[in-house]
Amino acid sequence: MNETWNQWLNETPQAGYFSWAGGLRGTPAMNRYYGNQYGDMYNRYMGALGSQVQSGQAPTTSFMDWLKQFNATQNYQNQPDYMRGMNYGAFSPRSRWLIY
DSSP states (O other): OOHHHHHHHHHHEEEEEEEHHHOOSSSSHHHHHHHHTTHHEEEEEEEEHHHHHTTTTOOOHHHHHHHHHHHHHHHHHHHHHTTTTTOGGTTTTOEEEEEE
């Protein structure tokens, strides 16, 4: 990619994030999940930069580079079912007790 456009993606994190999220090769539920996670992902990135500073390093990792090394599939699989949009109640309704 042209360095100018790469720099633009880093300066416009929303565009960089949604281009990354749109390119994920996951299930529709996974794509929907990451479509709503921009704020959380950017906060994780800022935390990673803070960790670099606290360890005495310069914060040199760009948002796009951080996203490229982020394991989206593993992170998605570690989420609880309700975060992944899985609703098992639709397939097995609650039991009802009839007491006479």
